[in-house]
């Protein structure tokens with residue numbers, strides 16, 4: 001029997017460490033044909049970036065003042081380390097941003113990255129603070145009558161603990177008297193165990209989260225974890241260095257820490273609009289925002305402080321309606337409506353708005369203006385995509401037709417530093433119409449490896465495809481060049497010239513991208529073409545906290561998506577699992593094509609496995625071996641043992657580092 005935790009990953013996998021393979025030298029032929037040296041911006045890229053800088057007023061203005069305002073202290077150490085002394089977060093890693101935008105970075109993304117890289121403990125208002133710049137996200141700290149109420153304890157226990165230490169050292173040592181998770185994404189709860197323990201919770205410290213939090217914190221990345229986590233490495237540039245030719249920021253925040261992600265379940269899930277709770281003497285008025293940026297999310301208003309927290313519903317960027325790492329598509333219309341509700345209800349009684357990423361906005365009029373712009377950008381992409389779609393546009397046509405509205409040039413919090421108009425329009429299209437554009441030829445396409453070879457042949461062979469692609473590259477037509485070279489690489493991944501040119505093309509697209517996610521995706525793609533797919537071993541995507549929170553049926557559904565029918569050579573049978581520690585029984589029907597778990601027992605099972613769920617979790621995590629559990633009596637199998645091993649042997653173990661830029 002072998003069980004591996006793959007697939008039980010955090011979609012928001014933390015940084016994996018930089019790739020160590022040396023890049024392959026570009027081929028002589030590509031260099032002779034004019035391939036730019038890696039890390040060089042072409043004339044077209046320089047021009048595109050200069051044009052944007054000329055069109056927008058990129059001075060930092062009030063955003064710069066807001067991002068720097070009232071810094072009280074900062075971490076003076078070189079790095080935040082874990083218990084083994086490994087670097088979780090290098091404090092000076094973004095110091096290179098402290099200069100003018102280089103040719104290799106979109107100047108608007110450069111500005112955003114500079115703003116997000118300001119780090120330290122900042123005062124937001126009387127009794128409200130934030131620790132920013134040590135993680136992808138921001139931890140807010142509210143002074144209660146006796147201690148600190150922490151809002152969103154970052155991604156990793158190490159960064160969260162360092163943030164709390166900075167707070168205590170600067171403002172005076174106080175206990176944590178409450179923790180809030182604004183939503184079900186790991187960069188808002190992963191650090192919890194760095195600031196609060198099970199004993200604190202048992203002693204009565206409340207941990208509040210939005211309704212549906214526990215289910216969604218695990219389920220959104222349970223079944224699809226391997227693909228989502230792998231894509232996250234591209235989207236967040238986890239394997240890229242931090243430099244002017246690589247990762248400069250995620251648009252949403254500086255980057256992901258290389259730390260420990262925990263999950264401490266909430267003591268109460270809050271629902272509704274206007275629900276009030278008093279925590280350590282402070283009144284919180286909650287506003288449910290489920291189904292906007294996350295499936296479970298709330299914002300809150302602090303009436304005594306005239307302060308509004310918009311969680312991740314409204315931040316200083318246009319967010320993802322459908323994130324490139326993958327998630328269920330979000331509802332842009334609902335998103336816009338929720339922001340409008342908050343504007344109507346709290347816009348004229350908020351002196352400051354702060355969120356769980358980026359810096360706050362001060363002044364009632366500015367708060368209202370911020371909420372208006374945020375409301376409008378989600379409505380704009382929604383309405384204009386549907387307008388075009390209803391007029392007959394396909395998905396790609398609709399996305400091309402949605403042009404930058406004037407207000408995006410005036411209010412930079414609506415610009416596409418994370419989500420973009422282009423991919424968010426496609427997401428809106430998908431929300432309503434599914435994955436295809438409505439053209440019959442697109443419905444049942446051949447796989448890309450097949451069409452790629454045929455395109456190459458139809459275009460006149462590999463040499464001719466290189467010429468066509470190079471002509472596109474030389475004309476600065478990088479989107480077309482990418483498509484042409486991509487055919488060549490998918491037809492023949494060993495075509496070194498094709499790889500060289502595709503890599504160079506991705507690099508220019510990355511250097512021009514205003515979205516940090518696009519930039520990282522393109523530049524990681526370029527690096528993987530040069531160096532090959534990273535060889536860093538399968539990361540352990542499992543985690544006892546997470547597994548514990550997974551209902552047994554969901555756990556077996558996650559195993560079912562790994563089923564290899566070709567390995568099943570017996571007549572269908574049933575295995576019953578008994579979990580005494582949960583007082584649960586689950587039966588699993590093993591058929592030729594599918595395995596079907598169902599809660600409850602069944603008659604005549606081929607085998608019955610009695611094991612505590614906690615031991616099964618340890619088995620899945622590789623912390624316990626089947627034989628050891630059997631000999632210690634912690635796992636009992638009655639009936640046919642071979643049935644149990646047949647099922648587990650038929651579970652696939654997908655590689656984490658599967659190819660993305662080659663077939």
Ligand SMILES: [Zn+2]
Nearest residue numbers: 137185187312
């Ligand atoms: Zn977040």
